[in-house]
Amino acid sequence: MISLDGFPVMDADTLTALKKAIDGGFRAFTREFGATVEDFFLPLRTFLIFVERLLVTTPWPLVLLVIGGLVYLASRSWRLVAGAVAALLIIGYFGMWEDTMRTLAMIVVATLLSVAVGIPLGILMAWSGRARAVMLPVLDVMQTMPSFVYLIPVVMLLGIGKVPGLIAVVIYAAPPIIRLTNLGIRLVDADVLEAADAFGASTWQKLRKVQLPLALPNIMAGINQTIMAALSMVVVASMIGVQGLGQPVLKAIANQYFTLGVFNGFAIVGIAIIFDRTSQAFGRRLQKHREAEHA
Amino acid sequence: MLESSTSIEIRNVYKIFGPHPERYIEAVRDGGMCKADLLEKHNHVLGLSNVSLDIEAGYIQVIMGLSGSGKSTLIRHINRLIEPTAGEVIVEGTDVRALKPKALRNFRRASTAMVFQKFALLPHRTVLGNVVFGLEIRGVSRAEQLEEAHHWISRVGLCGFEDKYPSQLSGGMQQRVGLARALSNDAPILLMDEAFSALDPLIRVDMQTILLDLQDEVRKTIVFITHDLDEALRIGDRVAIMQDGELVQQGRPEDIVLSPATPYVEDFVRQVNRGRVVKVGALAKSVSGPPAALRVSGSLSLADAALRLVEARLSFADVTDSNGAVVGRVGLEDVVRTLARSAGETAALEGMASEELPARLAG
Numbered sequence: 023m024i025s026l027d028g029f030p031v032m033d034a035d036t037l038t039a040l041k042k043a044i045d046g047g048f049r050a051f052t053r054e055f056g057a058t059v060e061d062f063f064l065p066l067r068t069f070l071i072f073v074e075r076l077l078v079t080t081p082w083p084l085v086l087l088v089i090g091g092l093v094y095l096a097s098r099s100w101r102l103v104a105g106a107v108a109a110l111l112i113i114g115y116f117g118m119w120e121d122t123m124r125t126l127a128m129i130v131v132a133t134l135l136s137v138a139v140g141i142p143l144g145i146l147m148a149w150s151g152r153a154r155a156v157m158l159p160v161l162d163v164m165q166t167m168p169s170f171v172y173l174i175p176v177v178m179l180l181g182i183g184k185v186p187g188l189i190a191v192v193i194y195a196a197p198p199i200i201r202l203t204n205l206g207i208r209l210v211d212a213d214v215l216e217a218a219d220a221f222g223a224s225t226w227q228k229l230r231k232v233q234l235p236l237a238l239p240n241i242m243a244g245i246n247q248t249i250m251a252a253l254s255m256v257v258v259a260s261m262i263g264v265q266g267l268g269q270p271v272l273k274a275i276a277n278q279y280f281t282l283g284v285f286n287g288f289a290i291v292g293i294a295i296i297f298d299r300t301s302q303a304f305g306r307r308l309q310k311h312r313e314a315e316h317a
Numbered sequence: 318m319l320e321s322s323t324s325i326e327i328r329n330v331y332k333i334f335g336p337h338p339e340r341y342i343e344a345v346r347d348g349g350m351c352k353a354d355l356l357e358k359h360n361h362v363l364g365l366s367n368v369s370l371d372i373e374a375g376y377i378q379v380i381m382g383l384s385g386s387g388k389s390t391l392i393r394h395i396n397r398l399i400e401p402t403a404g405e406v407i408v409e410g411t412d413v414r415a416l417k418p419k420a421l422r423n424f425r426r427a428s429t430a431m432v433f434q435k436f437a438l439l440p441h442r443t444v445l446g447n448v449v450f451g452l453e454i455r456g457v458s459r460a461e462q463l464e465e466a467h468h469w470i471s472r473v474g475l476c477g478f479e480d481k482y483p484s485q486l487s488g489g490m491q492q493r494v495g496l497a498r499a500l501s502n503d504a505p506i507l508l509m510d511e512a513f514s515a516l517d518p519l520i521r522v523d524m525q526t527i528l529l530d531l532q533d534e535v536r537k538t539i540v541f542i543t544h545d546l547d548e549a550l551r552i553g554d555r556v557a558i559m560q561d562g563e564l565v566q567q568g569r570p571e572d573i574v575l576s577p578a579t580p581y582v583e584d585f586v587r588q589v590n591r592g593r594v595v596k597v598g599a600l601a602k603s604v605s606g607p608p609a610a611l612r613v614s615g616s617l618s619l620a621d622a623a624l625r626l627v628e629a630r631l632s633f634a635d636v637t638d639s640n641g642a643v644v645g646r647v648g649l650e651d652v653v654r655t656l657a658r659s660a661g662e663t664a665a666l667e668g669m670a671s672e673e674l675p676a677r678l679a680g
């Protein structure tokens with residue numbers, strides 16, 4: 023009978039049995055395929071470790087030079103280069119150089135992975151209504167599900183370490199690039215697309231010569247958001263063994279080291295600003311033709 | 318190229334827009350259901366209704382009609398940007414409906430090029446980048462792309478603008494880019510959907526001149542859509558007039574102006590200056606007897622012919638073709654009557670002394 027005081031809940035035994043069954047099933051799956059999944063992600067692990075080593079072991083002046091050079095290539099702004107180099111010098115002076123390099127490696131790899139997976143998925147969504155109907159709720163879950171929740175199965179499968187951390191970061195950071203690639207392609211002027219059709223362009227030619235270039239401003243905005251999202255996951259990722267600026271923050275929380283927390287927090291902010299300004303300047307430079315708009 | 322070969326044949330084409338065109342095609346084709354009924358009863362739009370049109374190779378076919386009359390729909394059947402619901406489209410001997418996707422792309426690359434009302438240029442590419450677009454799609458070598466592109470860029474008067482972006486150009490210049498892009502494709506058929514309609518009147522006349530000059534050189538089959546009668550008469554070798562998806566009249570510009578088939582066409586041609594549009598050749602009647610004292614070319618406009626007759630104080634003249642051979646005779650009276658009917662001033666002109674005519678015509 024339905025009673026009005028108290029919500030009619032599933033009876034406790036059934037609920038427990040259900041949870042047990044799912045957990046048991048997943049555990050069995052983990053035992054069975056954990057090693058396979060780990061092998062699958064091995065190249066990723068190798069790559070991540072390579073990038074991290076590169077950044078940590080290369081002498082710092084060289085790293086500074088390369089970062090400064092990259093910032094300049096992307097933005098063509100000496101001011102931005104000076105800001106980036108100064109920020110990194112201060113970070114290094116305060117003893118956070120190595121942690122910063124590790125975080126940088128993680129962000130770079132996570133962003134590359136997000137872009138490599140996200141742009142094709144975004145294109146698929148733009149092309150197919152069905153793909154879009156499937157992807158949209160998935161993206162919603164990826165962005166709103168508290169990250170601690172999906173850390174559980176990831177850790178069960180892959181244990182503690184760099185790769186599960188990387189995956190957690192990518193789950194949270196990939197949706198913006200997927201969404202904005204889809205949006206950018208959908209927003210391409212139908213007249214221009216018709217012109218491409220009239221000249222006999224194939225699907226691939228339309229994508230390469232019309233849709234992607236015209237969607238580029240949105241795609242760049244997506245990459246920018248993806249980088250920011252990845253940075254915001256640094257502390258969470260450090261909980262499952264990712265080294266870098268997140269770990270001192272965790273330590274600071276546990277031990278109430280206010281200053282330690284603030285220093286590392288500001289280092290994260292510093293990297294975020296460098297990435298943000300540089301990628302935005304790059305995005306603007308890519309669409310010079312829009313600046314030329316005359317009256 | 319064969320003289321007067323048919324380039325484009327459109328046969329009994331119907332186009333119904335909506336989710337289930339096949340359900341209503343019979344009602345339209347065999348039951349004669351009209352556009353309004355189809356929309357009201359079944360919520361489908363009749364885009365084209367039994368349109369048949371032959372377009373000769375090397376000529377400019379103008380298609381005219383009010384907005385929504387189906388002009389864009391018709392021109393897009395030629396390169397199958399729109400699929401017909403029923404009917405045939407044969408272009409350069411190819412049954413366009415039967416083409417598989419790859420063959421259709423090759424057909425579009427090789428046989429047609431298009432110029433659009435809103436230019437439809439690639440905003441992220443420079444003038445040069447836009448003009449090579451069709452060649453890139455066709456996969457010709459970069460060197461050839463550049464050679465072709467530079468030729469057509471200079472031909473449409475855009476030398477020195479190669480590195481500008483479309484947003485840096487005026488509308489007229491943007492459409493020159495559109496024209497160069499289409500011409501560099503070297504297709505025998507050029508489709509122009511209201512290509513000049515978005516331009517200011519003076520620029521539009523400039524563009525018409527460019528197009529006519531180019532046509533002398535390239536002799537393409539051009540399908541040119543406009544809703545501007547002056548433009549239609551200036552550009553067209555043939556004119557077809559559309560109303561509510563139907564082709565209501567087609568013929569030479571003079572035929573349309575001199576004998577409009579329906580009140581709708583009459584509305585179109587009422588404002589037209591016949592003195593400029595109609596050539597005296599259209600009024601020539603065959604004669605026998607001694608030659609007249611004056612000879613005029615058949616391509617002379619009525620207004621100019623009237624002036625010549627009045628100045629020579631003659632009442633008739635012989636009309637010659639482009640080779641100078643006499644093809645007929647025209648009388649001042651016929652010329653004046655034809656001129657007068659256009660302005661609706663028949664009464665005012667009747668009985669007017671011939672000395673007063675030149676002033677009237679010039680004013």
Ligand SMILES: Nc1ncnc2c1ncn2[C@@H]1O[C@H](COP(=O)(O)OP(=O)(O)O)[C@@H](O)[C@H]1O
Pocket residue numbers: 334335362363364382383384385386387388389390391
């Ligand atoms: N994709 C479409 N879906 C539904 N109706 C359409 C579509 N395209 C055109 N039409 C309709 O077909 C008719 C002819 O349109 P169109 O060929 O664009 O006219 P025009 O170019 O002469 O202005 C109009 O009534 C228009 O509303």
Ligand SMILES: [Mg+2]
Pocket residue numbers: 388389390511
């Ligand atoms: Mg139109």
